[in-house]
Amino acid sequence: MPILENELGRKCAYSECTRIFEGRKDKVYCSDQCRNAAGRKKKKVAIWEEPEHFGQVNRIIMRNYQILKRLYNETLTPIKNWQLSDEGFEFKFMTGIYRLDEGIEIFMCYEYGWYQLPDNKVKIYFVPPLFLTGLAKVTKE
């Protein structure tokens, strides 16, 4: 016979359980087993920790960002790759790619990014966060 939910029956609050049960109004689980299982599941979610490499990657990107910010100049005068490397810059780590209309791809670390020039030099760009997230568009004057 199929189990039907009626006004007396309630679905067990444990997500893995499909039972319909009756009982006191404040009872949300069909059994102690389900209450305990739900408790364990909640705990498991709560103690999930960020894998260690997330922190390492984040630190590399933050360092890249600080280096770009420090070496940025408004005239976009190219600087040499080694000037970045010397500070501990890691060219493989970025948060995204920003494309200029001219087809130039800038590797971004948050709002600062670099564009690799052929002669081991880079141009450092600043892109306001609103443009970066695509919430605003660059308009040509």
Ligand SMILES: [Zn+2]
């Ligand atoms: Zn249950």
